[in-house]
Structure formats: structure tokens, C-alpha cells
Amino acid sequence: MRLSSYFMPTLKENPSEAQITSHRLMLRAGLIRQTSAGIYIWLPLGLRVMRKIEQIVREEQDRAGAQEILMPTIQPAELWQESGRYDAYGKEMLRITDRHDREMLYGPTNEEMVTDLFRNNVKSYKDLPKMLYHIQWKFRDEIRPRFGIMRGREFLMKDNYSFDIDADAGRISYNKMYVAYLRTFARLGLVAIPVRADTGAIGGDLSHEFQILAETGESTLYYDKEIENFDLASLTGEIDMQTIEKLQSLYAMEEEKHDPETCPVASGDLRTAKGIEVGHIFFFGTKYSDSMNAKVTGADGNLVPVEMGSYGVGVSRLVGALIEANHDDNGIIWPEVVAPYKVGLINLRTKDDHCTKACDDIYQKLSALGIEVLYDDRDIGAGGKFADMDLVGLPWQLIVGPRGLEKNLVELKNRATGDREELSLEDAISRLS
RNA sequence: CGGGGAGUGGCGCAGCCUGGUAGCGCACCUGUUUUGGGUACAGGGGGUCGCAAGUUCGAAUCUUGUCUCCCCGACCA
Numbered sequence: 001m002r003l004s005s006y007f008m009p010t011l012k013e014n015p016s017e018a019q020i021t022s023h024r025l026m027l028r029a030g031l032i033r034q035t036s037a038g039i040y041i042w043l044p045l046g047l048r049v050m051r052k053i054e055q056i057v058r059e060e061q062d063r064a065g066a067q068e069i070l071m072p073t074i075q076p077a078e079l080w081q082e083s084g085r086y087d088a089y090g091k092e093m094l095r096i097t098d099r100h101d102r103e104m105l106y107g108p109t110n111e112e113m114v115t116d117l118f119r120n121n122v123k124s125y126k127d128l129p130k131m132l133y134h135i136q137w138k139f140r141d142e143i144r145p146r147f148g149i150m151r152g153r154e155f156l157m158k159d160n161y162s163f164d165i166d167a168d169a170g171r172i173s174y175n176k177m178y179v180a181y182l183r184t185f186a187r188l189g190l191v192a193i194p195v196r197a198d199t200g201a202i203g204g205d206l207s208h209e210f211q212i213l214a215e216t217g218e219s220t221l222y223y224d225k226e227i228e229n230f231d232l233a234s235l236t237g238e239i240d241m242q243t244i245e246k247l248q249s250l251y252a253m254e255e256e257k258h259d260p261e262t263c264p265v266a267s268g269d270l271r272t273a274k275g276i277e278v279g280h281i282f283f284f285g286t287k288y289s290d291s292m293n294a295k296v297t298g299a300d301g302n303l304v305p306v307e308m309g310s311y312g313v314g315v316s317r318l319v320g321a322l323i324e325a326n327h328d329d330n331g332i333i334w335p336e337v338v339a340p341y342k343v344g345l346i347n348l349r350t351k352d353d354h355c356t357k358a359c360d361d362i363y364q365k366l367s368a369l370g371i372e373v374l375y376d377d378r379d380i381g382a383g384g385k386f387a388d389m390d391l392v393g394l395p396w397q398l399i400v401g402p403r404g405l406e407k408n409l410v411e412l413k414n415r416a417t418g419d420r421e422e423l424s425l426e427d428a429i430s431r432l433s
Numbered sequence: 434c435g436g437g438g439a440g441u442g443g444c445g446c447a448g449c450c451u452g453g454u455a456g457c458g459c460a461c462c463u464g465u466u467u468u469g470g471g472u473a474c475a476g477g478g479g480g481u482c483g484c485a486a487g488u489u490c491g492a493a494u495c496u497u498g499u500c501u502c503c504c505c506g507a508c509c510a
Contacts, residue, residue, distance in 0.1 A: 012459060012471070013445050017503055037502070092509075109510060143434075143508050151509085159510085199510090209510090218509085280510050312510055348469060383471040390470090401469055411469085 001341070002363075003376045007044050009033075010388050020216045022323035023148030025332050029392045031319070038145025038153035045392065046319065048340035050156065053318050054135055056187050056337065057158045064180040066131035066160050071113050073137050077103035079112035083291045092140045106139040111288050111310055114161045118306065119294035125165045128296065128306070129173055133160030135315060147216065149320045150276065156316040162309040165298060167285060170307035174206065174283045177311040178248075179239050181210050181279050184313065186235040189335040190325060192278055193232065195221050195252040199282055206283040209254055211275030214324045219275045223252035224265045276321045283309040326416075332393030333416050341374040343432055344394040346386070348401030350379045355402050362398065362410075362425065369433045390415065398428055 008030040017034075018024040026032045031046030042050060058068065074096070080086035086093075086105075094106040107113070114132060122130065135158045145153050162173035178194065185192035190212050197209040211221055227250050230243075251265045263270065289295065289305035298304045314321075326333045336342060343366060347359040356377070363375045374394060376385045382401075389397050399411040409422045412431060423431065 009443085011444060015444070016439085016446090019504075034502090090508095138510090140509075144504095144506090146504085157510085197510095207510090277510085282510075310510080314510090346469095351468090381467080381471065382469055386470045388471090399469075403469065 001374050003374060004378050006374070008392070009043070010391060012387075018148060020147050020150070020324070021327055022150065022216075022320040025323050025327060025391070026148055026320065029332055032149060034148075038142060038151070040149060040152060040154070045340045049322075049334070049338050050316060050319050052338045052340075053188065053322075054156070054158070054315050057184055057313050057315060058135065060180045060184040060187070061131075061133050061158065061160060063183075064131070064176045066133045066180075068134060069117075069132050070134045071107075071110050071117075071136060073107055073139070074104050075107045075110075075113055077105055079116055079292075080105065083112050083115075083288055085112070092142065094139050094141050107136075108138055108140045109157075109310075109312075110134070110136075110159055111161065111308075112292065115288045115292045115294050115308070118161075118163055119289075119292065122163070123296055125296050125298050125304075128163055128165045129169055130163045131160055131173060131176075132163075133158060133311075147218075147320070149316050150216075151218070152316065155314060158313040158315055160311040162311070164307045165296070165304070167307050170283055170285065170309060171206075174281065174309050175241075175244060177281050177309070178208065178244060181281065181311075181313070182232065182235045182239060185210060185212075185278065186233050187337060188318065188322065189233055189337065190278070190322070191232045193221065193223060193227060193252060193275065194247065195223060195254045195275075196257050197254040197280065198256040199284065205285075208281050209275075209277050210279035210281075211254075212278055212321050212325060213273050214276050214321070215274055216324055217274035217276040219277050220255040221252070221271075221273050221275045222255070222258040222263070223271050223273075224250045225269050225271050226250055227252055228271070276317070276324065277314070278318055278321050279311075279313045281309065281311040283307075327393070330387075331391035334393045334395060336395045339372075339393070339395050341372040341394050343371060343373045343396045343398055344389040344392070345373050345375040346382075346389060346397060346399045347375070347377050348382045348385070348399065350377055352402050355400060355405060358405055358425070359400050362400065362429065365429055366432060369429070371432055396432060398432070 010030045011028040014024050015027045018027055030043050032040045032042055034040050077086055093108055096104045096106060098104055137154060138157045139154050142151060142153050145151055160177060164170040164173055192210040192212050194208040194210050197207045199207045211219055230247060285307050286305040289308055295303040295305050322338060323332050326335060345359060345363055347356060349355045363373055366373045393415060395415055397413040397415060399413060404410055408424055410425055410428050411420055412423055412428050413420045
């Protein structure tokens with residue numbers, strides 16, 4: 001992509017409304033723009049990052065045996081009246097009336113809808129287990145949206161729902177998602193600690209939140225320091241049951257679940273930290289299948305309510321969380337797996353025909369190799385290009401100017417380490433492929 | 434919802450107290466210059482001051498109402 005024609009409105013100064021780093025950088029690097037409190041437009045660069053995160057989440061869901069569907073954002077109130085949550089949910093639910101005076105709502109989550117789908121179409125234990133997920137926009141009318149995308153009112157969430165014949169099978173589905181989450185966050189290069197959590201409005205007795213440690217986090221965590229021995233950011237391979245059991249046996253609690261009186265961990269071994277909740281998994285059994293009459297015929301011929309769980313990942317929130325975890329004073333530092341482009345090609349002298357020719361040539365070669373390149377071919381000063389490229393945070397910068405070209409050299413800069421290397425054109429291209 | 438702060442060109446801000454129809458930096462456009470970390474100079478375009486009502490000869494400035502945004506708290510799949 002040529003920057004001269006790309007929509008990437010960067011800001012030199014910090015917008016006054018943004019307090020935390022990720023919010024500031026998302027505005028400054030041209031990832032998002034706010035339209036009203038907690039509601040944002042995703043600009044090209046931000047959308048590319050979100051799509052990449054979404055894809056990693058999707059791949060791990062599929063790998064765990066879940067099947068992707070797409071449910072609507074607008075739901076009929078009847079389903080929620082049936083489960084009893086229409087009244088229970090309160091003002092966080094955005095209620096809408098259509099032209100026929102029918103009560104509708106913008107979905108904050110989809111348990112009711114997916115339970116309805118299930119009961120209408122699945123009748124036998126032979127069709128179980130099933131896991132159905134979608135990646136869809138949600139709306140929660142938060143009392144106070146804040147921190148940019150991190151606590152927005154509209155947000156993109158992956159939510160998966162499991163259906164099993166009994167509680168034991170349900171626990172297996174739960175653990176499959178537990179593993180999928182460990183792998184998902186590890187692939188994103190994040191250390192996400194699974195902590196036991198309150199089940200809140202969802203209900204049930206088993207729940208883990210996946211928390212990324214960050215000072216700007218809204219949750220408070222207490223955990224056994226032994227958890228730090230797990231290399232959580234590296235769990236991208238097969239994860240055996242032993243690891244799961246060990247990890248789940250260690251003390252790790254979200255604030256509401258932590259009780260200093262009964263905590264078994266010695267105070268010297270107890271860590272406390274702030275965390276950003278990026279995932280939350282629940283096993284709630286028959287809470288919805290009972291109230292909504294979602295039953296299947298068991299092997300013995302009797303009808304039994306299905307055992308269910310639900311599993312959420314805050315996809316849009318992860319964009320912010322990744323920035324909180326990966327930045328410096330100059331801007332964002334994207335991990336390569338989610339970077340909007342892999343390489344930023346900087347033409348230091350667009351008016352120099354030789355230099356521009358060389359850059360055009362590199363751009364074509366890299367593009368032909370399938371490498372995502374953001375090519376700064378704008379007619380502005382070198383300083384601005386360096387500053388923008390650092391701000392936007394692409395993993396590699398390929399800096400090309402007349403001075404180096406005289407010696408047939410270009411400069412390759414690693415955004416994360418700041419290391420620079422002078423290479424021949426050919427070597428630079430092969431290093432990036 | 435309780436407490437606090439703020440709405441003046443795209444962004445950051447000054448002006449408001451002591452009313453006289455708007456200013457600075459950045460960004461933008463033109464030209465020259467410069468070019469390896471936001472180059473310099475000159476010229477230029479753009480706002481009626483969140484909205485409404487009121488006071489006044491006259492309101493960005495005073496009064497009242499209202500909307501929006503931000504921060505702290507409560508809240509929170």
C-alpha cells in the first residue's frame with residue numbers, strides 16, 4: 001500500500017480526551033476515531049489489526065472443534081423474557097422498538113439466541129457434543145465507557161457456546177476452550193493468566209477469566225507466584241492434560257473471589273496485580289436449557305436438559321490490550337502476527353528519480369513475494385516519515401535514501417529492538433521474505 | 434447516578450474575570466528553500482466561539498436552560 005493514497009490520519013499531538021497509552025496511540029496512529037462515548041469507527045490500519053486478531057481467534061476455535069456461525073446483533077425481546085434476563089439485565093441492555101411496536105434489543109451476548117437455535121434443531125444425544133461460535137458486534141450501554149476501545153459500549157466479541165449431554169462431558173468442552181484460550185493468547189504473544197472469577201449475570205459455578213497484566217487494567221488479581229513459572233506466552237504447541245490440571249490447581253483469583261481469610265497461599269508467595277480481562281469462560285450447566293426448555297433425548301430414551309457453557313474473547317479489546325503490552329515512547333510496537341503490515345518502506349527522497357525507482361522496485365518485489373508493505377512515498381520530510389513509521393509500529397522499517405544507494409545499501413531497522421543494519425537491496429529483501 | 438473538569442478552524446490551546454463581531458502553535462494549500470529523525474522563509478485558505486433563550490446599542494465574553502465529551506466513584510460476560 002502506498003502511503004500517499006492511504007487513509008491513515010496520524011496526529012502529532014495527544015488528543016486531550018485520551019488518558020491511557022493505548023487510547024492515545026490508537027488515535028494518534030490513525031487506528032480509530034470516536035463517534036460518541038464508547039463507540040468508534042475503525043480506520044484501515046486499526047481494522048487490519050483487528051482482522052488479524054480475529055483470524056487467530058477463529059483458527060483456535062476451529063482447531064478446538066467449534067463451528068462458526070453468525071447470529072444477528074438485533075434480537076427479539078421474547079427470548080430474553082423466556083430466560084428471565086430481560087428484566088434482570090437492566091439498563092445495560094439497549095432496548096429498541098421496531099415499527100410494529102415489537103420489543104427488540106441490541107444483543108449484549110447470545111445465550112438465549114443460541115439456545116433457541118439449538119432446541120429447534122437438535123433432538124438427540126447422538127448430535128452432541130456441539131460447540132457453536134460467532135464473532136459479532138455486541139452492545140452494552142455501560143454506565144461509564146472509558147479507556148477508548150477497552151471499555152467501549154460497542155465491541156467485537158467472539159462468543160462460543162457448548163452443548164453436552166451431561167456435566168462431565170460439559171467439563172471436557174470447558175477444558176477444550178481453556179486450552180484454546182491458552183493457545184490463542186500465546187499466539188498473540190501475550191501472557192494471559194487464567195484466574196477463577198465470579199460468574200455474575202451469566203450464572204453457573206465454574207468460570208475463568210483470562211487476564212493480561214497491565215497497570216491500566218480494571219481488574220485486581222491475586223495469584224500464586226508459581227504461575228509465573230509457566231511460560232504462558234509460549235504455549236502454542238500441544239498442551240497436555242497434566243499442564244492444565246497443574247495450572248488450574250494453582251491459586252489465582254479475581255478480586256471478588258479472593259478471600260484473604262481462606263487464601264491458602266503464604267503471603268510471601270501471593271502476587272497481586274492489575275489485569276485487563278481479554279477472555280472469560282463459563283460452565284453454567286442447565287441454567288438456560290432449563291428455563292428455555294432445551295432438551296435432547298438421551299441414550300435411555302429420556303429427555304434431559306443440555307449442559308451448556310459459554311466462552312468469550314474481547315476481540316476489539318485485544319487491540320488495545322496488545323498496545324498496552326507493546327509500545328514505547330515513540331509509538332506502537334506490533335508483534336509480527338498482528339501487525340497491519342510487516343514492513344514500512346521509507347523513501348527518503350521522493351524527488352530523486354533514482355531513489356524512487358529503487359523504492360518502487362523494492363515495493364514490487366516484496367509485494368510479489370506476498371509480503372505486506374506500507375510504502376511511504378509521500379513528498380514530506382524524512383523526519384516526519386521516521387516519526388510516523390515509529391508511531392504506527394510496523395515490525396520492520398526498510399529505509400532507502402540516495403546516500404546508501406550510492407553504495408547499493410539500504411537500512412533495515414527492527415522497530416522493537418531499534419537495531420539497524422545496512423544491507424544490499426537483495427539481502428534486505430531476502431531477510432524479509 | 435454522585436462528585437469534578439471541559440466544549441473557540443483537523444489537533445493542542447489562549448481570549449472570557451474588566452462585553453466592542455477571534456488569536457497562537459501544529460496540520461493544510463502555493464512558492465522558494467531544505468532533505469538520513471517532525472528544515473527554514475514568504476504568502477494563503479479555513480472557525481461566529483456546542484445549542485437555545487435572555488440581558489445589552491453591541492455577547493466567545495454576563496444570566497438561565499439544555500446537549501455533548503473527559504476524569505474519580507458506584508456499575509460491569
